[in-house]
Amino acid sequence: MDREELNARLDQVLVGGREKRAIVIADPDPAWPRRFDAERERIAAALGDRALRIEHIGSTAVPGLAAKPIVDVLVEVEAVDEALLAPPLEAAGYLLRVREDGHLMFRTPPRDVNVHVWPAGSQEVSRHLLLRDRLRASPEDRRAYENLKRELAARDWDDMNHYAEAKGDLIRDILARATG
Numbered sequence: 512m513d514r515e516e517l518n519a520r521l522d523q524v525l526v527g528g529r530e531k532r533a534i535v536i537a538d539p540d541p542a543w544p545r546r547f548d549a550e551r552e553r554i555a556a557a558l559g560d561r562a563l564r565i566e567h568i569g570s571t572a573v574p575g576l577a578a579k580p581i582v583d584v585l586v587e588v589e590a591v592d593e594a595l596l597a598p599p600l601e602a603a604g605y606l607l608r609v610r611e612d613g614h615l616m617f618r619t620p621p622r623d624v625n626v627h628v629w630p631a632g633s634q635e636v637s638r639h640l641l642l643r644d645r646l647r648a649s650p651e652d653r654r655a656y657e658n659l660k661r662e663l664a665a666r667d668w669d670d671m672n673h674y675a676e677a678k679g680d681l682i683r684d685i686l687a688r689a690t691g
Contacts, residue, residue, distance in 0.1 A: 512676065514669075520571050521672055534664040534674050536657075537580045539565050543571035546582050554586060554651040561596065563587045563631055568639045568654035571662070573646045577657050578666075586628045593617055596628060642682060645689035652685045 512520070521529050542690055547567040554565055570576045570582030588596065591613055600617050609616035613633060617626040629635045646653045648658070659681050668674045 514673070517673060517676055518669070521670060523600070524609050525608050525672075528612055529670040529672075530599070531669060532671055534666075534668060534671065535579060536577050536664045538577055538659050539575050540571075540580065543578075543580075543582055547572070547584065550582060550584055553603050554584065554600070557595065557599040558588070561588055563589065564636075566640060566643075568627070568643050569625075570646075570656075572643050573653060576646060576653050577660065580623060582624045584624065584626045585636060586637055587627060587631050587633070588628055589631055591628055591630050600626065635642060638686065641686060641689050645685055649685075649688070652688065656681060656685065679684070 518529070544567065550578055551565045551567075555562055564585070564587035566572075566585040566587075567582070568585045569581070570578030571580070571582050593607075593610065593615060595655075596615060597617075605617035605619060605624075607615065608618045608625075613630055614635065615628040617628070619625060627635075627639075646656060659678060663674055663677050666674075
């Protein structure tokens with residue numbers, strides 16, 4: 512997707528608009544899994560049995576992988592219903608950031624935790640778990656991914672989502688090897 516298309520899409524789905532932020536890649540931090548555990552408890556308390564699954568995803572879920580110091584959480588629910596899910600998550604301290612068909616993303620005010628909500632059986636659930644598990648298992652893919660992230664972080668981006676989009680080709684290659 513080219514820059515104009517991506518910006519148009521972002522303008523439709525981002526709550527609060529695009530944000531220009533520096534991309535910082537931090538060395539692996541043993542506190543990331545503990546932070547996920549605390550967030551999992553907070554999300555589970557907020558959503559109760561509406562949360563079918565709560566998983567740590569993204570680079571902070573991969574031991575030994577440098578990452579943006581933002582813990583990503585996957586929440587699988589029966590159906591993505593903003594009216595049902597947003598009030599308890601907002602009461603627990605999360606702010607709605609992304610609203611798109613079949614996906615909501617909330618984050619903490621300091622922007623150090625992202626909570627992605629997808630419906631049960633979503634390809635996005637499978638894709639994120641497959642990528643996480645492949646990066647945990649493959650030192651070669653983990654090294655290639657980290658190298659690309661560091662290279663991309665050195666660039667100036669209009670929005671963090673442009674950085675994420677730039678990783679797409681390598682992510683597709685890693686997923687292809689994972690399903691191989």
